[in-house]
Amino acid sequence: MRNGIAVSALSEFVNEIKNDPAEGIAQYGVELNWQSGTRSKVTALPMSVGPHTVSRDFSWEIDEPRQLLGCNHAPNPQEYLLSGVGACILVGFAVGASVMEIQLEMLKVTVRGELNLSGFLDIDPEASVPFTEIQYCIEVTGDGTEEQFETLRQTALRQSPNAMTIMKGAAVEGELIINN
């Protein structure tokens, strides 16, 4: 199967959503439990695609490097954020390549970002809390033309939910539960 993507099944799913938009609603969740210091354990919550539940039996750890008061036992939150953006672009690139009948031989996405910790630590009120810049690089080998790969790059970025969330933002709502 070209690039490991079942275009026929994808097409059927696309047209199913055109007929019933509820089939295209995906809901996700994660639960983080503090372990100690800067370390937490994350568990993926059951997600849903359309009207059906999907079991997600996955968990992973997050930590900070020693310089940021952690033990450097796991990737940190920023690395997970960047990997979420990069993986999302990568999926879009592979899917788009399959739609354009391009056979990929290699695909690598690198994502880098810079933070000014003066913002997080509130040392400088003028310093930015968010990333000041995120850079990505897509390295690809395949039978597409330069023009096709450029089209793919633009489409993969434009259609990436995670990249677009970073670029355009999303409403964040929260609550606090105090257990005494």
Added chain:
Amino acid sequence: MTKEHGLIKGDSVGQSALAPDMRWTSELKRTRQAGPSQIHKDWSAAGFSTAAVHAGTTDDPISGAVGTPIYQTSTFLLDDEQYRSVEEGYARDRFIYTRYGNPNQWALQTKLAALEGAESALVFSSGMAAITATVMAMMDKGAHIVASNELYGGTYNLFNQELPTLNMSVSYVDPRDYEAIEAAIQPNTQILYFEALTNPLLKLVDIKRLSQIAKRNKIRLIIDGTFLTPISCRIVEMGADLVIHSASKYLNGHSDLIAGAVMGSRKLVDMVWPRLLAYGGSLDPHACFLFERGLKTLAIRMAAHENSALQLAQYLEQHPTVKRVFYPLLESHPDNSLAVSVLKNGGGMISFEIMGGDKAALKLLKCLNIPKQATSLGGVESLVSLPFNTSHAGYTSKQRQDMGINPGCIRLSVGIEDAADLINDFEQALNSI
């Protein structure tokens, strides 16, 4: 049929999703179609016997032979279209290799789908192959099932011995306690799994009610319909996502092959198909031929099963040696009102309990001349067995009684023999113990 002649080796309705100059997913054109099938014809207005005889059956265009020829081949000639189907993921619509699909499998699957009123079907080398592939297709890592606590032993073994190895779990509940079923659902539950009619006490589950529970909780409903065929009720139309059969029983009906089947939407059956490929439970073309031939007479066989079973159940119910009789169409059956409202045919399964316990039951079996002492069910010949030393031998007598299986319980699969002959045989046998 070759592409050079403008024909497709497979389902001509199932085509590539792609076209030149497509840029993104929203342009993809392929939609789900019923099948795959060599002939797409709507049999929904036809009666069961007409659909059973004709749906899916393909006459040989070269010789003019009536009926589906036996395509006893493992593999098929490949051309560009076949290669394309593999590259783009619509290989289920093409003939490539018999484990993937074969005209004899397709003929049978089209017939089964027409009888069930479903979009798609798959046949397997056994009912357990069908169950395993279907359940695994609907489960993800760490998933949970809510299932009947009176499952067929083979299914129970799969759930109890194999699924925990894959970090999957099962909760077992009374199949008629709908509050308990809903209470057993967990955040990671993905399947409700029940049997339409339980073994051996023939409890009838309310599929529409189970379907409502499944939809409310965003999970799939899978029903094992082995004890009830589409002639009795169309389980997918009643709300199940998928219905599974051990086709070795009523669907084939002649006790001469082992096969399984699953029917449902094209979307879900397409999800099962890769598991059929991975687990390898494909049905041989010659077995498909036998199965297709058996399936053609399903409606008239079921009418004969019901006719003899109902008369025999009524006879047994009035016999002084018989304590209890379970048959869905008897007014005394606990689920009779549900049965009358949803079943168009009561089937051929009877369970009954006689005075004198298992010892007397064993003696009765030896005195019978027509029913054969054998496991399995659904064949043209009557088969009789005792749960205590067959299907439920792994349980203690107390456990069996807790399930309602009392000493002296007999399970009878009534064949298509004349009711009068069966009644006479039981009369002499009951008088001999």
